[in-house]
Amino acid sequence: MNECCGVVAVASRNKVAENIYIALMALQHRGQEAAGMAIFNKKIENFKGLGLVDEAFKRINLQEINGNVGIGHVYYSIKISSPENAQPTLLQTPVGEIAIAHNGIITNWKKLKEELMEEGHSFLYGNEEEVVGYLLAKYLEDKSIEKAVKSLMKKIEGSYSFTLMLNDRVFGLRDPLGIKPLCLGEIENGYIIASESVAIDALGGKFIRDVMPGELIEITPDGYKSYKLVNEKHKAHCFFEYVYFARADSVIDGIDVYKTRERLGEILAEEHPVDADYVVPIPDSGRAHAYGYSKASGIPLAEGLMKNRYIARTFILPTQQIREKLVQMKLNPVKSIINGKKIVLVDDSIVRGTTIKKIIALLRRHGAKEVHVRIGSPPIIAPCYFGIDMTTREQLIASNKTIEEIRKEINADSLGYISIDGLIKAIGIEKNNLCLGCVTGEYPVKIEGEKYRFQERLEKWQEGK
Ligand code: SF4
Structure with missing residues (x-):
């Protein structure tokens, strides 16, 4: 994304x-x-x-x-x-x-x-x-x-x-x-x-x-x-700025992004507890969420996946075969942390589900006993029309699958997304002041064929009333 x-x-x-x-x-x-x-x-x-x-x-x-x-x-x-x-x-x-x-x-x-x-x-x-x-x-x-x-x-x-x-x-x-x-x-x-x-x-x-x-x-x-x-x-305000897009060291509309991600992790731990040996972030996007999950659950945090920062982006890799291996090239498990252990794998979001599926397969190949996935945003069920590259429902695994179906598809032992209420609580901005279009299907701007959250004053102003 x-x-x-x-x-x-x-x-x-x-x-x-x-x-x-x-x-x-x-x-x-x-x-x-x-x-x-x-x-x-x-x-x-x-x-x-x-x-x-x-x-x-x-x-x-x-x-x-x-x-x-x-x-x-x-x-x-x-x-x-x-x-x-x-x-x-x-x-x-x-x-x-x-x-x-x-x-x-x-x-x-x-x-x-x-x-x-x-x-x-x-x-x-x-x-x-x-x-x-x-x-x-x-x-x-x-x-x-x-x-x-x-x-x-x-x-x-x-x-x-x-x-x-x-x-x-x-x-x-x-x-x-x-x-x-x-x-x-x-x-x-x-x-x-x-x-x-x-x-x-x-x-x-x-x-x-x-x-x-x-x-x-x-x-x-x-x-x-x-x-x-x-x-x-x-x-x-786009809630995804707090969950993923913005740099963790930014402060946006008075809200500290890193602290918000940590709170998302804490709330995830309250909403979806699990018995495990380690909380492992997907680097770098899941790091602050994982820290919050670990803090709230008492399960130790471990960097069980190491990132190779020098890998070029997908589209310029020369062959399909190499592109297929991208996840493996980018992330490598730390065997001593993964082997024989029950892992809580934490990330910010699931879009297509293809990457997380490959990461879970990688962890299992390296001996993970159980992999429990925890996600710091609610399921993305609808496209974004405001500048994020998730523009069709077909791209989104959660648009036509239940959480249980997604769990099976990615081969996780359990799967928990933060709730919309949990998300709002973590950010600390009231619901009516957030864009939640991609997780509710209701948008703050009129989009043909989509549900519209009425912005009364703005409409009147635009119409010159
Ligand atoms: S639909 Fe709204 S909340 Fe979702 S990514 Fe786009 S701007 Fe952000």
């Missing part, structure tokens, strides 16, 4: 390219397929490349890039084949240059694109960021930035944390439901907006606060200005 993207914006009295690079490195877990940065130096210059941040910028001498404001982006998309498709997306418009970096999905972008085409617009990239950019440019022709962005927000639906540049001005914008994270910080000689607080930490900066859902913030080297454009009563 992969997050769509990470975004950053920096305004500083110093040159910003190196700061953006460091911030993107800290956000690397949010996207590994491409990276880019757009920097204003008399005009906006865009630098983009495929791969991890260091690969993407390997031919660029950051010290030679002048410019005191800029934005950056790390990208996840299995479809990306050329740096051109990476972000930021840079547009030349009648109101000047606009650069956009986006984390999320605009669910109605195709309809909006058709409307723009009917008005005579043609598209260079044809992607949702280009649609957003042209709409913004259209509204900016006779409005201030805050009014233009407000008009834009009335048009677009879905999830979005943007960093934006309008010529030499730089902004962060978070959707009215706050589905994706975005935060604000102060760094030496300037300010930063980033997907996660770890990017601020990486620059030795000071976290100021989260960008509020529905808020536009402009940063300059000397400060920031906030425009609160929408105030929807209920939010819809």
Whole structure:
């Protein structure tokens, strides 16, 4: 399972390219397929490349890039084949240059694109960021930035944390439901907006606060200005940020991610106790959950699976035969911990079930007496439409199988998922302020053919009532 993207914006009295690079490195877990940065130096210059941040910028001498404001982006998309498709997306418009970096999905972008085409617009990239950019440019022709962005927000639906540049001005914008994270910080000689607080930490900066859902913030080297454009009563923070996507050392919407994962493990132990010799995390995603499970159950924690960190990602492995062996290449059991022992195997989630099945088979081959699987999220029964790569029900083992059927399929001795109530309790945000779409099948944004959780105030606002 992969997050769509990470975004950053920096305004500083110093040159910003190196700061953006460091911030993107800290956000690397949010996207590994491409990276880019757009920097204003008399005009906006865009630098983009495929791969991890260091690969993407390997031919660029950051010290030679002048410019005191800029934005950056790390990208996840299995479809990306050329740096051109990476972000930021840079547009030349009648109101000047606009650069956009986006984390999320605009669910109605195709309809909006058709409307723009009917008005005579043609598209260079044809992607949702280009649609957003042209709409913004259209509204900016006779409005201030805050009014233009407000008009834009009335048009677009879905999830979005943007960093934006309008010529030499730089902004962060978070959707009215706050589905994706975005935060604000102060760094030496300037300010930063980033997907996660770890990017601020990486620059030795000071976290100021989260960008509020529905808020536009402009940063300059000397400060920031906030425009609160929408105030929807209920939010819809993606619960998976806390369970898996965000880095464990981040703090999102005031909640410490590591502590949340530990609490998830503690609640899992209360909801699904079992008699075992060791609690073993699947590295790295299950580590904090396993620690919590061990703490609450009194069963010792042991690193029974070692990870080879130098294995390339699945899709670039040369043959099917090698791809098949990927789990074995990535994870190796510590025989002295596994052999003859009853194991509680802990992870954050099960999507297709193929990986956990292979890990259980691996543990059994190395002598595990029993393998009890405990999962720190409820069963994923429905797709995500907001930027996570689980887009169809066919991909999801829990969409058409009971928990008992899944247990049999993966060959576990027992299987326990955390309950939705347990999840909510662990995060500490009330249910109406979380997106739980993929575990309840009810979404906070209208999706054709899916159940909708009515967002009354937002609808009225969008309709101009
Ligand atoms: S559907 Fe699931 S993964 Fe997607 S935003 Fe909502 S909670 Fe997050």
